[in-house]
Amino acid sequence: MMHRILFTASTFSHIRTFHLPYLRAFRALGWKVDVACGGTLPDLPDADRVIVLPFEKRMSSPANFRAQAQLRHLMRQQNYTLVITHTSLAAFFTRRAAAGVHPRPPVINMAHGYLFDDETPAWKRAILESAERLTARQTDLLLTMNQWDYRTAQRLHLGRRVAWVPGIGVDFSKLDAPPGACSRSTYGLDPEDFVLLYAAEFSSRKNQSMLIRALPSLPPQVKLLLPGQGALLEECRRLANTLGVADRVVFPGFVSPMAPLYALADAAVTSSRSEGLPFNVMESMYAGLPVIASRVKGHTDLLDDGRTGLLYPFDDTAAFVRAVKRLLEEPGLCAALGSAAHDAVQPYALDAVLPQVMEQYLSLVPAAQPLRAPAFSTTDKE
Structure with missing residues (x-):
């Protein structure tokens, strides 16, 4: 069976800055890798397919709902084995898109830092928490990277399963x-x-x-x-x-x-x-x-x-x-x-973190086990 994965983020620059080692790791496992983001189309040699989405920073922008419809069509068309979403805006609309897909692919949301905490004004926190609650049912795995987010996500049940990872790894x-x-x-x-x-x-x-x-x-x-x-x-x-x-x-x-x-x-x-x-x-x-x-x-x-x-x-x-x-x-x-x-x-070095994150990613795809260690080498630099 050919596995295909979809990465989404608000901007291509986010994927290019933080996630290229993970695109490489999935391709090393023999997966097809699609990337769908907003912003300027970059050179992404580690992606098999790149899709430009009309994301805009203002959540209520009609363009974001067009991006949601585009993502829903893409998921129905491609029958993804796994969808991984990053950044708050893209994560919200990716999960809303997944809600209308049957059968729905497993969805992982990596929270790079919730935009609320204990000091956030009550009205603003209520809005942001509501957005996370609304998409919790479409979040099969929620990965957090600091302890406040982890405890909050567990308490509010913001994913079907919540886990902590030490970030995404830094290439020191x-x-x-x-x-x-x-x-x-x-x-x-x-x-x-x-x-x-x-x-x-x-x-x-x-x-x-x-x-x-x-x-x-x-x-x-x-x-x-x-x-x-x-x-x-x-x-x-x-x-x-x-x-x-x-x-x-x-x-x-x-x-x-x-x-x-x-x-x-x-x-x-x-x-x-x-x-x-x-x-x-x-x-x-x-x-x-x-x-x-x-x-x-x-x-x-x-x-x-x-x-x-x-x-x-x-x-x-x-x-x-x-x-x-x-x-x-x-x-x-x-x-x-x-x-x-x-x-x-x-402990936050890429070599140490990447295998941990990949293990979490692949935990939703039992057929993809066992992990093949060579896929997680970070020696292949840009």
Whole structure:
């Protein structure tokens, strides 16, 4: 029997950034792999078929319901052995599409971080929880990657079966290679600067504005390196100008590879409102950087306060400033935190995680067992 799998996500960039090793693993098992997403059509050599969906960020957009109808038709036509969905928007409409398919293929939803937590306003949390409850019957397996999401999904019965996995795995080998020709002067930074690095999309959830607001309370040698793009980039530029710290904030845009930036930074920081299991933090830990992170889900799963990193209450500028000053004032703390973080993040490496995730994926397809170990090699890099 020829097995065929469908991966869905809101954007192709999500699949390309995080899931190519899994596309390769299924193809190594002899499966046909289809990928259906919104966004610009990329080059995906690890997919047998690529389908463009008209996803839009606004949930109520008619385009999303057209995408749902397209997915339903696709599932009826292709008779998939398994459907795996990622990202909140795509996960909702993929599961709604599956509800109208008979017989329905097994559906796995990987939750990369629910967009609600204990601090979310009641009205907003009710809406987001309702969307998950509505699609729970079409979720044969729900995979979560932090403990808050796992406990919440179990309590609310958001899937027929709920399991925890240590993320999707980070390919740390990319950070082992020589960082290449890049110096602080490339970004207008001086050797004596204390450089804080935060690589993330510019959005309200990532909250870069808090880091910029903190700079006037920090010594002038503290500089902020903010690679990334997003809707709030220009707003953050204006804020830096308004506060008179534009010469202390570097906006290099999208940067890849990141290894040179980890090599020139003194510490990694994050001001995020919530996370699933963030790559930027795990990569920073592996690079041996001390991490100062907001005390939110995802961060608390990775960092032990005072041992592998420093945590502060979300959006608490004064607490963040104190944490940075602690790194400046306590000799040896940066090295101690960075060394402990490097050791602590090893279980999240792609080589360790991919077999665990594949075992969960294939648990819904008994005929696909036993697993063939060579399929899960991560030595085949892009």
